[in-house]
Amino acid sequence: MATDCEAWLNANPVEAQDLSDSFVSGEEDNGGSLVANKNINNEINGNWLSSSSNNIHEARLKAKAKRRLRKNSSRDSGRGDSLSDNGDVVRGTTAVPTSPKSKLLDRKSRLGKGRGLPKKGGAGGKGVWGRSGEVYEPEQVDVKDPNYDEAQENCVYETVVPPLEERDFEKTVTPIVQEYFEHGDTNEVAELLAELNLGPMRSEVPSLAVSLALEAKASHRELTSRLLADLCGPVLSHSDMESSFDKLLRELPDLVLDTPGAPQLVGQFIARAVSDQILSKSYIEGYKGRVDCEYTRAALDRAAVLLKMSLGGLRIENQWGAGGGQRPIMQLIKEMNLLLKEYILSGDSKEAERCLRDLEVPHFHHEFVYEAIVMVLESKGEKTFKMVLQLLKSLCVSSIITVDQMRRGYERVYMDIAEINIDVPRAYFILEQFVDKSFSMGIIDVKIRDLCPCRGRKRFVSEGDGGVVKLESY
Incomplete structure (x- = not known):
């Protein structure tokens, strides 16, 4: 360590001179510089020092130089001046940092073995199985394990x-x-059921579907019949279907509590199942003489009657009907026209409301409004005019036809009135009266009334008529 201090002092003579000057008091004279230099080692602050004092002074200087060297080396590690192996100062060289933190990030072996490559080929670390993208081959089983x-x-x-x-x-x-x-996709239901291990509960699927359909709409019952037909074979067997319908017949007394028409509906399901070849034709005959429950007997009688009617040309496939979204538009228009004609003959608005609700086409009610107004324009008496107004008023109050559907129906008539006027010359006049009555009864609002088109008026006086006023002929 003493040699290191001497080397540092030799490399920094100015600083060492400054350190020695800190013990000298007074100013040095240029003329007596030789005398002062000779006596500077023997006199400090006017006191003469012995040889032992010189040794203490040198030790203090070396200790102070050592502290400075430690301070500079710790603050400027890796940059600035450094010491060589011989103790000489090497200026401008950059030393490798000796901070312990650098060792934590070093992946090379510290044992001095190997070629200095990273551990595990660069894929080392805790919880690492190997480098990214590496594919492992199947490991051979060791018999001696x-x-x-x-x-x-x-x-x-x-x-x-x-x-x-x-x-x-x-x-x-x-x-x-x-x-x-909601979606009506039988393939999706078959896939979901195939993923489940139904086991002995497999025969419960048809009975659960039918019990849910009893409380739903007619279109849902039609979807249920299609579902049973598509599940029979890939997912369910014929024995599962028969045991499921047997359970339905046994549970009819409980089903009637929630659905009073359950016996007739279950009978229709049985007839449809026989028609779709899900159940055998001898299924109903197997219950003859063995039925004590009146609800079960009613269901079997209903199924037997429908099957006999099918022999006369009745198509059981359409007994439930199709849902509103699945019917053709022309068929819906035809049924709406039949509904209006039946209402004009019977005058039963409640029955008309029920039939319109059973169509299950709330998005297509604007067609019903359009057909009703066109029927008024094409009629010749006041009866149709008043009855259609009453029907639209009841449908508006009961909210079966929404305000939006009512508005769209009137706007469609406004757009087609020019073509309707070709066949009905008084169409504009009748439409104006119908719109005014509808507004007074609260069926439409002011905006729809103001949109009603008016035909251009003819001149009441012609040039060659002698000033005679023409009467309105429409």
């Missing part, structure tokens, strides 16, 4: 779904059926 088991060599591993329990069946299958009522 103490954990080796000969029975595991030919094992085949596959996913096993536990069987669905009875308490979870209804909770799992009911959302699938209700979602099917």
Whole structure:
């Protein structure tokens, strides 16, 4: 360490001179510089020092130089001046940082072995299986391994779904059926049921679907019949279908509490199932003489009657009808016209409301309004005029026809009035009266009334008529 201090002092003579000057008091004279230099080592602050004092002074200087060297080396490690192996100062060289933090990020071996390459080929670290993109080959089983088991060599591993329990069946299958009522895709239902391990609960699917359809609309019952026909074979067997309908017949007394018409509806499902070849033709005959419940007897009688009527030309496939969104537009228009004609003959507005609701086309009610107004324009008496106004008023009050659908129906008549006027010359005049009456009864608002078109008026006096006023002929 003493040699290092001497080397540092030799490399920095000015600083060392400054350190020595800090012990000298007074100013040096240029003329007596030789005397002062000779006596500077023997006199400090006017006191003469002995040889032992000189040694103490040198030790203090070396200790102070050592402290400065430590301070500079710790603050300027890796840059500035550095010491060589011989103790000489090397200026301008950059030393490798010796901070302990750099060792934490070093992936090279510290044992001095190997070629200095990173560990594990650069894929080392905690929880690392290897470098990215590396593909491992199947590992060969070591027979000499103490954990080796000969029975595991030919094992085949596959996913096993536990069987669905009875308490979870209804909770799992009911959302699938209700979602099917919205999209109507039987393939999706078959795939979802195939993913479930139904086990002994397989025969419960048809009975659950039919019980849900009993409380739904006619279009949902039609979808249920199609679902049973498509599930029979790929997912369910004929024996599952028969056991499911047997359960429905046994549960009819409970189903009647929620759905009074359950016996007739279940009978229609049975007739449709026989027509779709889901159930055998001898299914109904197997119950003869063995039925004690009146509801079960009513359901079987209903199914037998429908099957006999099918022999005379009745198509059981259309007994439920199709949903509003699945029917052709021309068929819907035809049914609406028949509904209006039946109402004009009977005058029963409640029946007309029920029939319109059963069509299940709330998005197409503007067509009903359009056909009703056109029927008024083409009629010749006041009866149709008043009855249609009353019907539209009742439908508006009961909110069966919304304000938006009513507005669209009137606007469609306004757009086609020019073509209607070709066949009905008084169409403009009748439409104005009908719109005014509709506004006074609260069927339409002011905006729809103001949009009513008016035909251009003819001149009341012609030049060659002698000033005679023409009467309005429409």
